[in-house]
Amino acid sequence: MGSVYENSVFAFSTGNSDENDSQYKGHFSNYRESKREVNTAKWTKVLLIVFAVSLVFALGGLCAVRIQYVSVSAQLSAQETNGTIMSRQLDKLTANFTTVRDHLHINELLMKELTANYSRVKEQLSISEETVRKLSRFNQSSGCAICAIHWTHSGEKCYYFSTVKMNWTQSRDHCVTKGGHLVIITSQAEQEFLTSNVKETHWIGLNDLDTEGRWLWVDNQPLSQTEEFWMKRENGVSEPDNWTKQHVDGEDCASLGHPDGETDFWTDAYCFEEKRFVCEAAAAV
Numbered sequence: 001m002g003s004v005y006e007n008s009v010f011a012f013s014t015g016n017s018d019e020n021d022s023q024y025k026g027h028f029s030n031y032r033e034s035k036r037e038v039n040t041a042k043w044t045k046v047l048l049i050v051f052a053v054s055l056v057f058a059l060g061g062l063c064a065v066r067i068q069y070v071s072v073s074a075q076l077s078a079q080e081t082n083g084t085i086m087s088r089q090l091d092k093l094t095a096n097f098t099t100v101r102d103h104l105h106i107n108e109l110l111m112k113e114l115t116a117n118y119s120r121v122k123e124q125l126s127i128s129e130e131t132v133r134k135l136s137r138f139n140q141s142s143g144c145a146i147c148a149i150h151w152t153h154s155g156e157k158c159y160y161f162s163t164v165k166m167n168w169t170q171s172r173d174h175c176v177t178k179g180g181h182l183v184i185i186t187s188q189a190e191q192e193f194l195t196s197n198v199k200e201t202h203w204i205g206l207n208d209l210d211t212e213g214r215w216l217w218v219d220n221q222p223l224s225q226t227e228e229f230w231m232k233r234e235n236g237v238s239e240p241d242n243w244t245k246q247h248v249d250g251e252d253c254a255s256l257g258h259p260d261g262e263t264d265f266w267t268d269a270y271c272f273e274e275k276r277f278v279c280e281a282a283a284a285v
């Protein structure tokens with residue numbers, strides 16, 4: 001391009017006017033053509049550069065879009081997974097809820113049944129209590145009572161009249177094994193009840209084994225605090241007489257009646273003698 005310009009200047013400075021003008025125009029035309037080519041190449045480069053830059057940005061944008069797409073896809077996948085897990089958990093919760101609801105329903109039915117049973121039992125218990133009250137009233141009014149078999153009721157006590165004979169100590173212990181003790185007579189009515197039920201002498205729960213003349217019941221209550229029903233004879237020899245003709249220790253145990261057959265009063269007798277005996281126990285009313 002520089003040599004063309006120099007040739008044009010040289011032609012402009014050395015030729016005549018027409019020829020020079022013609023040459024000048026030719027050179028100028030060539031110059032313009034060359035300049036146009038140069039400009040075209042420049043613009044082509046610029047366009048290529050712009051195109052390349054645009055292409056780079058476009059590729060960058062595509063990459064960004066791709067990255068964004070992958071990220072969003074991953075998030076969607078994660079959310080889908082979470083949704084699946086939550087759906088399963090919801091299914092489990094629903095199943096558990098159904099199970100609990102079924103159990104509650106069963107418990108409700110059981111509760112209703114238990115309540116009904118409780119009402120029936122309560123009603124039956126009320127009937128039983130009323131029956132017991134009626135039976136108790138009947139027992140008290142009729143003289144019957146809840147006594148063990150072979151025991152006889154009177155007042156608030158049950159009495160056992162033995163069919164075997166034992167000494168006083170054995171009799172005392174035997175009554176204890178049967179759930180009672182040798183009889184303790186505390187009233188005229190009780191004395192009359194006993195004498196009307198025996199036909200021979202029986203041991204009762206009274207003795208002066210510890211101290212002669214100091215009579216104690218088997219519960220250690222002194223006789224002095226209760227009524228006495230000792231036999232009194234017209235000849236002045238009354239009971240207790242602590243008779244010693246058959247044994248030097250005398251008589252230390254009390255019996256209802258004596259071997260001769262009288263049973264209305266008490267006598268003292270030898271404790272080693274074998275007699276029938278009377279036990280007593282509280283009546284269950």
Ligand SMILES: [Ca+2]
Pocket residue numbers: 208212213240242250251252253268
């Ligand atoms: Ca005595």
Ligand SMILES: [Ca+2]
Pocket residue numbers: 239240241242243251267268269
């Ligand atoms: Ca005597």
